[in-house]
Amino acid sequence: AGPGGADTQSNGGPTGAVPGPGGGRVALVTGANRGIGRVIAQRLAADGFRVAGTHRSGDVPAGVLGVRADVTDVEQVDAAYKAVEAELGPVEVLVANAGVTRDTLIMRMSEEDWDTVLETNLTGTFHVVKRAARGMVRARSGRIVLISSVVGQLGSAGQVNYATSKAGLVGMARSLARELGGRGITANVVAPGFIETDMTADLDEKTVAGYQAQIPLGRMGTSDDVAAAVTFLAGPGGAYVSGAVIPVDGGLGMGH
Numbered sequence: 629a630g631p632g633g634a635d636t637q638s639n640g641g642p643t644g645a646v647p648g649p650g651g652g653r654v655a656l657v658t659g660a661n662r663g664i665g666r667v668i669a670q671r672l673a674a675d676g677f678r679v680a681g682t683h684r685s686g687d688v689p690a691g692v693l694g695v696r697a698d699v700t701d702v703e704q705v706d707a708a709y710k711a712v713e714a715e716l717g718p719v720e721v722l723v724a725n726a727g728v729t730r731d732t733l734i735m736r737m738s739e740e741d742w743d744t745v746l747e748t749n750l751t752g753t754f755h756v757v758k759r760a761a762r763g764m765v766r767a768r769s770g771r772i773v774l775i776s777s778v779v780g781q782l783g784s785a786g787q788v789n790y791a792t793s794k795a796g797l798v799g800m801a802r803s804l805a806r807e808l809g810g811r812g813i814t815a816n817v818v819a820p821g822f823i824e825t826d827m828t829a830d831l832d833e834k835t836v837a838g839y840q841a842q843i844p845l846g847r848m849g850t851s852d853d854v855a856a857a858v859t860f861l862a863g864p865g866g867a868y869v870s871g872a873v874i875p876v877d878g879g880l881g882m883g884h
């Protein structure tokens with residue numbers, strides 16, 4: 629893609645010959661090239677949504693329309709939406725999933741560590757939500773799902789930047805739920821716990837064992853565990869759920 633460009637790349641075309649719970653509605657997932665976002669996009673497509681996914685690098689899965697976008701760049705986000713609208717129609721379900729970590733203790737955390745995480749996780753989400761709201765308000769319907777984290781409520785040593793950004797998403801979703809509810813739009817947060825992806829792949833065995841000891845279910849989660857909650861919120865069962873924070877953490881964050 630050129631600067632601000634949104635090359636579309638259709639990997640086999642949208643699925644959904646037999647409409648599932650998605651009923652052919654258009655869903656956009658950010659960060660759909662790998663990890664949790666990739667599986668969310670696949671699950672939505674399997675449920676009968678017509679799915680587009682943003683990617684900075686790599687490819688989106690088969691059956692998903694790929695649009696290149698860095699969520700920190702408002703022009704790239706706008707171009708991505710234009711490409712999706714032209715190919716599939718207005719976005720009816722937004723899953724804001726793209727996120728990064730730059731973990732280190734507060735005394736060592738640089739301005740750049742802070743800025744990168746806040747600009748991606750919080751400001752990037754603002755960009756995609758704001759652009760989605762336009763079409764949803766016009767349609768008087770929509771579903772917004774923000775992927776936060778258990779650490780937004782629980783806190784996490786070494787993740788002051790990340791936990792702050794993820795806590796911010798709760799305020800964002802609840803404000804959206806109040807502001808846009810009258811237009812038939814829901815806004816919810818899914819708060820995953822410790823999920824096996826690239827993001828957690830570098831953790832040493834001792835840290836992993838330490839986490840697992842605190843998880844009532846005694847195991848790490850999978851991207852499928854997270855996708856199940858997202859597809860619920862996007863589907864018919866989520867119609868009357870708004871402003872909720874749904875934990876998918878094996879019980880790790882209970883009580884928050």
Ligand code: NDP
Pocket residue numbers: 658659660661662663664665682683684685686697698699700725726727728748752775776777778819820821822823824825826827828
């Ligand atoms: P990964 O690191 O596996 O994937 C992150 C995704 O976000 C990639 O597709 C990446 O694109 C994309 N991304 C990052 N920065 C940008 C950007 N500026 N613009 C566009 N896309 C971007 O992470 P996970 O799949 O594990 O995490 C997905 C979400 O779930 C994140 O928001 C994360 O915070 C959250 N989460 C994850 C948990 C876990 O244990 N794994 C726990 C709780 C929450 P690219 O490939 O180009 O880098």
